[in-house]
Amino acid sequence: MAKTPEAVAEFLNSERLAVAGVSRSGNQPANPIFKKLRDAVLEVYPINPRAQEVDGVECFPDVASLPVRPYGEAKTGAKLREIVCMLLAGLTVSTLLCCGNLQRPLSATDDEIWEDFEQWVEGVLESPAEERASLQDLYIGYLVESGLTAEKAQWRMERIIDLRGASTERERIYWNAKHKLGDGPAEPLTLVREAARDSPPGKALDVAMGNGRHAIYLALLGWETTGYDFSPESVRAARALAAEAGVNITAVEASHATFDFGEEAWDLIIVTYPYYDTMDSTWPPRLWKAMRPGGRVVFQGVAESDTTPEDFERLWQPFDLMRCEILDRGEDWFEGRESRTVKLIARKE
Numbered sequence: 001m002a003k004t005p006e007a008v009a010e011f012l013n014s015e016r017l018a019v020a021g022v023s024r025s026g027n028q029p030a031n032p033i034f035k036k037l038r039d040a041v042l043e044v045y046p047i048n049p050r051a052q053e054v055d056g057v058e059c060f061p062d063v064a065s066l067p068v069r070p071y072g073e074a075k076t077g078a079k080l081r082e083i084v085c086m087l088l089a090g091l092t093v094s095t096l097l098c099c100g101n102l103q104r105p106l107s108a109t110d111d112e113i114w115e116d117f118e119q120w121v122e123g124v125l126e127s128p129a130e131e132r133a134s135l136q137d138l139y140i141g142y143l144v145e146s147g148l149t150a151e152k153a154q155w156r157m158e159r160i161i162d163l164r165g166a167s168t169e170r171e172r173i174y175w176n177a178k179h180k181l182g183d184g185p186a187e188p189l190t191l192v193r194e195a196a197r198d199s200p201p202g203k204a205l206d207v208a209m210g211n212g213r214h215a216i217y218l219a220l221l222g223w224e225t226t227g228y229d230f231s232p233e234s235v236r237a238a239r240a241l242a243a244e245a246g247v248n249i250t251a252v253e254a255s256h257a258t259f260d261f262g263e264e265a266w267d268l269i270i271v272t273y274p275y276y277d278t279m280d281s282t283w284p285p286r287l288w289k290a291m292r293p294g295g296r297v298v299f300q301g302v303a304e305s306d307t308t309p310e311d312f313e314r315l316w317q318p319f320d321l322m323r324c325e326i327l328d329r330g331e332d333w334f335e336g337r338e339s340r341t342v343k344l345i346a347r348k349e
């Protein structure tokens with residue numbers, strides 16, 4: 001059986017392509033290629049320095065002007081240029097037409113990308129829990145085994161991160177897989193340790209507790225602790241880890257929208273990387289209502305690029321901010337990533 005050359009196979013798997021040499025009148029060899037590819041590939045960009053549009057599609061003067069990168073960070077320009085050159089040489093054209101590969105869609109749509117991920121997650125959830133593992137590494141490994149290039153697998157993983165934000169259900173599927181794999185920091189944050197050290201134990205709430213690292217840490221110090229999270233795997237993990245540590249915690253499966261915070265119910269509320277918008281102004285009043293007088297919120301999360309401590313002071317009124325620090329680096333869940341971190345302790349007088 002004839003074997004498709006690797007470069008051609010990679011080309012046939014493309015989701016974004018550029019076609020150079022298309023003309024407005026449609027009389028260039030590149031035009032039928034452009035049309036054929038447009039029917040089969042997710043996104044095809046025509047390139048012609050003198051045309052505004054070709055066949056109703058916006059045209060770009062050169063590769064550098066394209067609005068997107070195909071995939072991967074570093075050598076994206078090179079990748080597109082390679083494809084463009086192959087087309088110009090006519091090499092790919094004949095191969096494509098001979099293979100008949102253009103009869104089927106060449107690329108996965110966003111829905112297909114997500115469905116594939118969701119199916120993979122089902123497999124993860126059904127498998128016995130093993131050593132802690134990184135979801136990202138495992139999924140990329142699976143994609144490469146399925147035949148994608150490493151670069152494309154990485155691109156797909158990044159797409160999953162974008163696509164999961166489309167609904168709470170998708171977020172839950174994503175987090176379920178993370179928690180099943182034990183993917184995430186296990187040690188309590190220094191900020192939480194310091195805050196817990198400074199006050200006698202009482203009732204504590206851990207918001208979106210993940211694997212329950214803070215709920216369990218506080219329970220070990222004698223706090224009566226409740227944590228909630230919308231991921232059933234998070235609740236399972238937190239219960240199992242609490243049993244391993246020999247402490248009781250109340251672990252509730254609930255979302256930010258459904259959890260009942262109560263009124264003046266807590267002495268300490270832990271909110272660390274909670275997956276709501278850090279500047280969401282509905283949260284401080286919600287936490288204020290739930291907090292007993294004299295109680296404190298310990299908050300650590302991602303700060304937007306332009307936020308200042310004064311922004312947080314305004315946002316958290318009428319809490320008294322005992323501490324508010326913004327760092328120009330990612331920590332913990334965002335370690336090693338380009339990010340900013342806000343740490344604050346807010347007291348209800």
Ligand SMILES: C[S@@+](CC[C@H](N)C(=O)[O-])C[C@H]1O[C@@H](n2cnc3c(N)ncnc32)[C@H](O)[C@@H]1O
Nearest residue numbers: 175208209210229230231255256272273274275
């Ligand atoms: C980055 S993890 C942080 C977990 C934990 N607070 C910690 O610091 O380790 C984000 C957590 O938020 C949970 N989560 C995301 N959206 C949520 C929602 N709408 N309601 C409840 N939990 C949510 C996820 O399941 C995940 O456990």
